[in-house]
Amino acid sequence: MAEEKKELAPELKEKLRAEFEKDWRKDLRKAVPPKDRMKQVRQKMPERPAGERNKDFKEVNLGLTQDMAQAEARRCLDCANPQCIAGCPVAIDIPSFVKLIERGEFLAAAWKLKETNSLPAICGRVCPQETQCEELCAMKKASGVPVAIGNLERFASDFERLSGSINIPPLLPPTGKKVAVIGAGPAGLTVAGDLAKLGHKVTVFEALHESGGVLIYGIPEFRLPKAILKAEVDYLRRLGVDIRTSFVVGMTATIDDLRNDGYEAFFIGSGAGLPNFMKIPGENLVGVYSANEYLTRVNLMRAYAFPAYDTPVFQAKTAAVIGGGNVAMDSVRTAKRLGAERAVIVYRRSRTEMPARTEEIHHAEEEGIEFQLLTTPIRYFGDNYGHLRAMECQKMGLGEPDASGRRRPVPIEGSEYTIEVDLAVCAIGQSPNPLIPQTTPGLKMGKWANVEVDWATMATSLPGVYAGGDIIRGGATVILAMGDARVAAAQIDKYLRR
Amino acid sequence: MPKILDQRRLVPNLHLLEVHAPEVARKCRPGQFVIIMPDERGERIPLSIADWDVERGSVTAVFLVVGTSTRKLAALKAGNEVPVFVGPLGRPSEIASFGTVVLAAGCFGIGALWPTARALKAAGNKVIAVIDAKADYLVYWKDRYQSVCDRVLFSSRDHALASKDFIPRPLEDTLKAEAPVARVIAVGCTYLMYACAQATKPLGIKTIVSLNPIMVDGTGMCGACRCTAAGKTKFACVDGPDFDAHEVDWEELFIRRKSYFDDEVRSLCRYEETELP
Numbered sequence A: 001m002a003e004e005k006k007e008l009a010p011e012l013k014e015k016l017r018a019e020f021e022k023d024w025r026k027d028l029r030k031a032v033p034p035k036d037r038m039k040q041v042r043q044k045m046p047e048r049p050a051g052e053r054n055k056d057f058k059e060v061n062l063g064l065t066q067d068m069a070q071a072e073a074r075r076c077l078d079c080a081n082p083q084c085i086a087g088c089p090v091a092i093d094i095p096s097f098v099k100l101i102e103r104g105e106f107l108a109a110a111w112k113l114k115e116t117n118s119l120p121a122i123c124g125r126v127c128p129q130e131t132q133c134e135e136l137c138a139m140k141k142a143s144g145v146p147v148a149i150g151n152l153e154r155f156a157s158d159f160e161r162l163s164g165s166i167n168i169p170p171l172l173p174p175t176g177k178k179v180a181v182i183g184a185g186p187a188g189l190t191v192a193g194d195l196a197k198l199g200h201k202v203t204v205f206e207a208l209h210e211s212g213g214v215l216i217y218g219i220p221e222f223r224l225p226k227a228i229l230k231a232e233v234d235y236l237r238r239l240g241v242d243i244r245t246s247f248v249v250g251m252t253a254t255i256d257d258l259r260n261d262g263y264e265a266f267f268i269g270s271g272a273g274l275p276n277f278m279k280i281p282g283e284n285l286v287g288v289y290s291a292n293e294y295l296t297r298v299n300l301m302r303a304y305a306f307p308a309y310d311t312p313v314f315q316a317k318t319a320a321v322i323g324g325g326n327v328a329m330d331s332v333r334t335a336k337r338l339g340a341e342r343a344v345i346v347y348r349r350s351r352t353e354m355p356a357r358t359e360e361i362h363h364a365e366e367e368g369i370e371f372q373l374l375t376t377p378i379r380y381f382g383d384n385y386g387h388l389r390a391m392e393c394q395k396m397g398l399g400e401p402d403a404s405g406r407r408r409p410v411p412i413e414g415s416e417y418t419i420e421v422d423l424a425v426c427a428i429g430q431s432p433n434p435l436i437p438q439t440t441p442g443l444k445m446g447k448w449a450n451v452e453v454d455w456a457t458m459a460t461s462l463p464g465v466y467a468g469g470d471i472i473r474g475g476a477t478v479i480l481a482m483g484d485a486r487v488a489a490a491q492i493d494k495y496l497r498r
Numbered sequence B: 001m002p003k004i005l006d007q008r009r010l011v012p013n014l015h016l017l018e019v020h021a022p023e024v025a026r027k028c029r030p031g032q033f034v035i036i037m038p039d040e041r042g043e044r045i046p047l048s049i050a051d052w053d054v055e056r057g058s059v060t061a062v063f064l065v066v067g068t069s070t071r072k073l074a075a076l077k078a079g080n081e082v083p084v085f086v087g088p089l090g091r092p093s094e095i096a097s098f099g100t101v102v103l104a105a106g107c108f109g110i111g112a113l114w115p116t117a118r119a120l121k122a123a124g125n126k127v128i129a130v131i132d133a134k135a136d137y138l139v140y141w142k143d144r145y146q147s148v149c150d151r152v153l154f155s156s157r158d159h160a161l162a163s164k165d166f167i168p169r170p171l172e173d174t175l176k177a178e179a180p181v182a183r184v185i186a187v188g189c190t191y192l193m194y195a196c197a198q199a200t201k202p203l204g205i206k207t208i209v210s211l212n213p214i215m216v217d218g219t220g221m222c223g224a225c226r227c228t229a230a231g232k233t234k235f236a237c238v239d240g241p242d243f244d245a246h247e248v249d250w251e252e253l254f255i256r257r258k259s260y261f262d263d264e265v266r267s268l269c270r271y272e273e274t275e276l277p
């Protein structure tokens, strides 16, 4: 469904060329010859020991030191025709920011990132770099090991945040136009920031009581500390963005109501919040959660600190998490941290098909997570009190490739077996949230209950209403949501000034 | 943050809460609910909307004091603020000209059904209310019901108001006396709704109940509130809370509501020992 933009626009190529030709870049290229750059090994991200970190929620990765970051930046060959940029959905000028790090200009590197990516500290942590920028890196082709672009992105933006010198860009004069942004996830927050800078009066309406979307309720603290998100949200407030939490568009007010209140343009960034279940027997037993519920209880409601916080969550002896994506990895590592003796991933395909980031799979293994691959649950069993007690699984083989190009799992008859589990988390995907489509007459919907847009402009079928992120793509990624948002913001600006 | 306008005991264990929430008030319909979080460390709990006032910009709920969250609510005073008061949520109850409608209410349901009673009367129905309470002094809003209903009956476990009985019996009697009855709407504790469903089933009268499973977000995002109706899994917060009582898997609902029983006791002990004002 998602558009892939591989070819860079001619204007962008020209801009990149101009940066490439700058004297300081030439000097840096000359200072260290390519063969010396290629000899350097990739800097390993420092991380907390697995046996320590799997008992708490503090961040796993500690971040590169300045020396490490500069050493890693030195590995970048500063190619005349850099490929990495085409792998980044928002086309960050990767060589420029990496070379600024090599030169020790860390703040300038952070600002360079922010020219195209409004949430670099987050993307540096959660982007699937191995299939995006780093996949296309020349060093990968040359030596098999790409430049650690994601780790460098994280380094530069953490440096900016920790230095306390977050740059507030000049805002254009107020236009007096009111824009409503629905949803405070990465898509909504990005649109809000861009439009505020362009002088519009932006209000973000968020259904939950904290901003961030999946970044606050889904992705756990051990992967993305809440303080980072908070800094991003504070930054938006300083740009003049008004964030109204506990406001459900469609219920508290519809898009039509907001139009009557003077909002002239809208961005729908309401995400893919609706959890899918497998529809197998026993799925409503006590102890079977959707990943959304499990992670929301722990992250947003802070159930890890129960009873100091009032929201409870089940503690398991054996937790099974169904799925092989980031959501599944986050859930299973959470179960381990909450004290599960066994925390098991049950995934119907093999390791190579797992959609999770490689680093997360690797971290999960180190932390003692078990993997039962080529396996799917077929029913749950309860005890006399209706609580989950066991799960029947079936082994799968791999058949012909399906529409996604991955080999289709096929059940193996007679391979059924039962494992005792007292917690199961279903992490098999989410669908777009139907609340806004249901309450917005005339909004055209696509095949997968997604809002339909013109991919060039992110415009929906309604005038002045744009959309982006998971609501149009189904469960995708932070950077794709942000990429959509940047296109939409530019178009909304055009629309308001028409 | 939303401000408390009023919080007081109506009758023992049942409290009224009025909150300043003008945007919510503007959109309220009978049968909808709000989610409230009593303090920054609190749980998000659903409460039915018992009344609203667009001019005052206020929304009212009636709650039964059962555990930590409702105890925290019962300790609030006018002027306090709550971090979350979001709504209105859920699909509104169906209001139309049905003919004769019998309302069966108990506990917080007396409050929760009030907007429905008022709207059904305005829509031209003959509205009869059967109100259940353990004892007569636990009945509230009697005058409100008497002001819009064609008849108001009571059932209680003492003799003071009417027959000494639990609601299904007087409900059955009423349904016979008032036949044909187009529909019954029952709201209150799970057991009351279940008992009413059992009573109306043999008579084949359409019966609507407002289900009260455990919820978290209230917007369809988590699935905590899943219930089975007509053999299909539904999310009560967005597909309900109103369901056809004869299609509900009651056993599952009873079990799922007790999911956190041990934790609730632990939480309450901690609250009473360390925080209770």
Ligand SMILES: Cc1cc2nc3c(=O)[nH]c(=O)nc-3n(C[C@H](O)[C@H](O)[C@H](O)COP(=O)(O)OP(=O)(O)OC[C@H]3O[C@@H](n4cnc5c(N)ncnc54)[C@H](O)[C@@H]3O)c2cc1C
Residues within 6 Å of the ligand: A126, A127, A128, A182, A183, A184, A185, A186, A187, A188, A205, A206, A207, A208, A212, A213, A214, A215, A218, A219, A247, A248, A249, A250, A269, A270, A271, A272, A273, A295, A326, A327, A328, A330, A357, A433, A435, A436, A468, A469, A470, A471, A475, A476, A477, A478, A479, A481
């Ligand atoms: C557990 C988990 C882990 C993930 N890990 C990664 C990862 O490592 N890397 C990666 O790139 N991606 C990851 N993803 C996917 C990524 O988080 C999403 O693609 C991204 O957040 C989508 O952004 P969005 O802004 O479109 O939607 P969301 O982040 O879903 O935000 C939507 C917001 O809109 C609000 N909302 C919904 N309806 C309404 C309404 N009616 N009114 C007001 N507000 C509303 C919601 O409450 C929510 O806050 C993960 C997802 C999950 C669940």
Ligand SMILES: Cc1cc2nc3c(=O)[nH]c(=O)nc-3n(C[C@H](O)[C@H](O)[C@H](O)COP(=O)(O)OP(=O)(O)OC[C@H]3O[C@@H](n4cnc5c(N)ncnc54)[C@H](O)[C@@H]3O)c2cc1C
Residues within 6 Å of the ligand: B033, B043, B044, B045, B046, B047, B048, B049, B061, B062, B063, B064, B065, B066, B067, B068, B069, B070, B071, B108, B109, B112, B211, B212, B213, B214, B215, B216, B241, B256, B257, B258, B264, B265, B268
């Ligand atoms: C749509 C809906 C409308 C409701 N309307 C009202 C109302 O108008 N007045 C009223 O008094 N009660 C109402 N309830 C029930 C009310 O939400 C619970 O009584 C309340 O959450 C109890 O919280 P507690 O912390 O005080 O008790 P706890 O100690 O947490 O639990 C006591 C009991 O309340 C139930 N409960 C606990 N947490 C929740 C939760 N998050 N959601 C639902 N039930 C829960 C449990 O089954 C438990 O048996 C409604 C529930 C729903 C789903």
Ligand code: SF4
Residues within 6 Å of the ligand: A087, A088, A089, A090, A091, A092, A094, A117, A123, A124, A127, A128, A129, A132, A133, A134, A149, A150, A153, A479
């Ligand atoms: S934003 Fe993501 S894809 Fe783009 S350069 Fe950074 S890590 Fe790579």
Ligand code: FES
Residues within 6 Å of the ligand: B214, B215, B216, B217, B218, B219, B220, B221, B222, B223, B224, B225, B226, B235, B236, B237, B238
């Ligand atoms: S309460 Fe979360 S889906 Fe209903």
